[in-house]
Amino acid sequence: MISPGKKKLKLTIRVWRQKGSNERGQFRDYLLQGISPDMSFLEMLDILNEQLLDHGEEPVAFDHDCREGICGACGVMINGQAHGPDNETTTCQLHMRRFQDGDTIVIEPWRASAFPVLRDLIVDRSPLDRIMQAGGYVSVNTGQAPDGNCLPVPRHDQESAMDGAACIGCGACVAACKNASAMLFTSAKVSQLAQLPQGQPERAQRVLNMVAQMDAEGFGSCTNTYECEAACPAGVSISHIARLNREYVKASFCSTAEPTIPMK
Amino acid sequence: MHWLKAFLTSSVGRKFVVGLTGLFLCFFLVVHLAGNLLLYVGVDAYNEYAHKLHSNEELLIIAETLLFAALIGHILIAAGLTFTNWRNARNKSYRTFDSKREDRTTPMSFAPDQTMMLTGLFVLIFLICHLSDFKFGLGWENLGESYSPAQKALLVLENTWRQGIYLVGVLFLGYHVSHGLQSAFQSLGLNHPKYMPTIRRLSVLFGLVVAIGFGSFPIAGLVRSQTNPTSVEQVSPVEGGEAVDAETPHSPEH
Numbered sequence: 001m002i003s004p005g006k007k008k009l010k011l012t013i014r015v016w017r018q019k020g021s022n023e024r025g026q027f028r029d030y031l032l033q034g035i036s037p038d039m040s041f042l043e044m045l046d047i048l049n050e051q052l053l054d055h056g057e058e059p060v061a062f063d064h065d066c067r068e069g070i071c072g073a074c075g076v077m078i079n080g081q082a083h084g085p086d087n088e089t090t091t092c093q094l095h096m097r098r099f100q101d102g103d104t105i106v107i108e109p110w111r112a113s114a115f116p117v118l119r120d121l122i123v124d125r126s127p128l129d130r131i132m133q134a135g136g137y138v139s140v141n142t143g144q145a146p147d148g149n150c151l152p153v154p155r156h157d158q159e160s161a162m163d164g165a166a167c168i169g170c171g172a173c174v175a176a177c178k179n180a181s182a183m184l185f186t187s188a189k190v191s192q193l194a195q196l197p198q199g200q201p202e203r204a205q206r207v208l209n210m211v212a213q214m215d216a217e218g219f220g221s222c223t224n225t226y227e228c229e230a231a232c233p234a235g236v237s238i239s240h241i242a243r244l245n246r247e248y249v250k251a252s253f254c255s256t257a258e259p260t261i262p263m264k
Numbered sequence: 265m266h267w268l269k270a271f272l273t274s275s276v277g278r279k280f281v282v283g284l285t286g287l288f289l290c291f292f293l294v295v296h297l298a299g300n301l302l303l304y305v306g307v308d309a310y311n312e313y314a315h316k317l318h319s320n321e322e323l324l325i326i327a328e329t330l331l332f333a334a335l336i337g338h339i340l341i342a343a344g345l346t347f348t349n350w351r352n353a354r355n356k357s358y359r360t361f362d363s364k365r366e367d368r369t370t371p372m373s374f375a376p377d378q379t380m381m382l383t384g385l386f387v388l389i390f391l392i393c394h395l396s397d398f399k400f401g402l403g404w405e406n407l408g409e410s411y412s413p414a415q416k417a418l419l420v421l422e423n424t425w426r427q428g429i430y431l432v433g434v435l436f437l438g439y440h441v442s443h444g445l446q447s448a449f450q451s452l453g454l455n456h457p458k459y460m461p462t463i464r465r466l467s468v469l470f471g472l473v474v475a476i477g478f479g480s481f482p483i484a485g486l487v488r489s490q491t492n493p494t495s496v497e498q499v500s501p502v503e504g505g506e507a508v509d510a511e512t513p514h515s516p517e518h
Contacts, residue, residue: 027359080360087364106360113355176364178378180353181275211276220353221275221345224447225377230364239455245276246453252271259270 009035009096012104013048015060021116021124027106037097041084042067042074044096061120069093069233072168075175076121077108082172082231090170090233110171112180114218125171127217128185132169134213135206136189138198157195164192166234176231179220184228186214187244188236194247204251205260211248212259278341283451285338286444290470292331293441297477307414314413339388346381376443376471383440390433397426418494421485434478442471 011032018025032051035044042064049059065073074091078084084094099105107121115123153161165188173184190207193199199206222241229238251257271277299317302310318324363372372378396402397420404420411419420426446467449455454463488494 077358077361080358080362081364085364087366108358111354111356111358113352178353179349181349208270211274212270215275218352220349221279222451223345223349223377223380224443224450225375227363227365230366238450239457239460242450242453242455244453245280245451248271248274248276249280249453252267252277258267259274 006037006097007101008033009037009099009101009103011035011044011099011102013044013107014104015048015107015121016109016117017060017120018109018117019119021118025117029104035096037095039096040067040092041078041094041096042092061118061122063122064092067092070168072170072233075110075170075172075233077106077110077175079106080108082110082176083170083233087230088233088235090168093233110175112171112174112219114180114182115171115174123171125169127219128169128171128174128182130217131182131186131210131213132189135202135209136193138193139202140198142198151197153196161192161195163235163237164188164190164195164240167232167236168234170233172231172233173228173236174219176227177220177222178225178227179223181222181228182214182217182219183222183241183244184232184236184238186210187240190247191240191243194243203247204255204257207244207247207251208257208259211244275345278345279451280453282338282342282345283448285334285341287448287452288330288334289338290441290445290448292334293437293474297474300478300481303414303417303481307412310414310417311412335391339384342384343381376439377447380440380443383436386436387433387440390429390436393426393429394433415494417481418485418488421481422489422493423485424489427482427486427489430482431479434482435475437478438471438473438475440471441474442468445470 009032013030013032014027015030016025017028030048030051032044032048035047039047042062045060045062052059062076063073065071067074069090069092072090075083076091078091078094083089083091085098086094109115109117109121110123110125112123114127115125117123167185167188169185171185174180174182177183190210193206194203224238226238229236272281299310299313302313361372368375370376376383397404398417401416404416421430444467446460446464449460449463
């Protein structure tokens with residue numbers, strides 16, 4: 001959508017600057033002028049960084065990759081909201097038309113003890129990778145793609161599994177949770193694989209290990225405030241958390257599987 | 265028993281126990297409220313209920329043990345989880361935080377789901393007072409055995425201090441369970457689009473019923489104490505612990 005007639009925005013960007021994990025960070029204010037409402041949020045940050053480079057300052061470090069809302073690399077707190085004000089939208093898909101001329105935009109990194117800040121807006125999200133490594137996979141080599149309907153999967157299970165698989169691992173759920181809990185992230189994978197035939201052999205072991213790893217990484221516990229669901233850019237539902245709870249109880253009481261020691 | 269230890273030390277397992285005990289305590293609230301409402305039916309009905317309840321000693325011991333175990337377990341595990349969350353979750357808080365939940369009607373810092381620890385703490389303070397009044401009779405020793413359960417209840421509820429503590433306590437209790445009930449279902453893994461919206465509405469309704477139902481007793485006590493107080497003298501004790509209510513001035517409509 002091109003809107004040449006729209007007024008260019010003048011913004012104050014209040015952004016978190018931190019040189020490294022062990023450095024003390026602080027907010028810095030930058031004035032930006034001539035921001036097109038058609039720019040994406042990350043393009044606005046690009047403009048900010050060009051301006052900083054012109055002034056001989058270090059650019060603001062932020063994670064990004066695909067810039068089309070599917071990779072999960074980008075993600076910052078914008079005015080206290082994970083990925084900004086829009087629902088089911090990543091930071092890269094947020095556009096400057098959502099802001100008013102003269103606004104002050106506060107940009108913070110995800111904050112969680114499990115996600116130490118590496119630099120400015122970049123945090124270390126490798127705890128999520130380690131939760132995945134603890135069981136978020138199917139070990140069996142499935143070979144080539146099978147013929148359609150070779151494995152019977154009911155349509156509702158298929159849809160629900162796909163809803164869980166939609167998680168892009170951005171960490172917004174952790175960022176939005178008052179306990180910095182990674183339950184929505186963990187549950188999305190547990191729920192996806194629990195509903196598919198390929199996930200059955202490791203079903204019990206998977207949930208026990210992924211929860212054990214999640215706890216060991218120092219994420220908080222879920223207190224059912226459902227902020228994660230609202231913040232999730234992929235629209236992952238908290239019903240997956242309930243399925244994880246169910247799977248966990250079932251694995252604990254109805255299987256011989258035991259959690260293996262979490263990796264760290 | 266390694267698996268049980270793993271279950272009870274994991275975040276999911278602990279939440280499961282909090283949910284299970286919470287649901288049991290909610291069930292108790294329903295029974296308790298039903299019993300209390302007999303006070304409005306009549307003093308006799310209430311007394312009969314109280315005597316029947318206390319006639320089966322074994323059952324009472326089992327029920328009370330279960331109840332105290334559930335209550336203590338609920339408090340200890342929930343408090344443990346909350347303190348762990350407070351300590352570990354976030355070493356630096358956000359400069360601003362704004363909810364993205366569109367169904368939030370109360371400001372974030374007052375919402376039931378954000379204040380469970382605080383409302384729970386107020387409920388605990390109220391419970392200590394309530395148990396000391398009704399279970400252990402502390403401060404009401406002068407009533408002795410000669411007053412019927414209904415007369416004791418009416419006298420306690422006409423005390424100004426008790427009216428305040430009980431009213432505030434049950435309001436916090438209602439607030440607590442309005443999130444607690446649906447949260448318990450979620451923690452037990454019972455969430456499905458086909459019934460979860462009903463559970464969520466039911467949870468708010470349950471909170472209202474608890475707050476209004478239990479809250480009506482201190483309010484009725486306040487009205488009674490202003491208009492037609494039950495004094496210790498007026499309630500004539502009868503030999504053998506059994507009391508009659510013929511002379512009691514309070515009428516069932518309170």
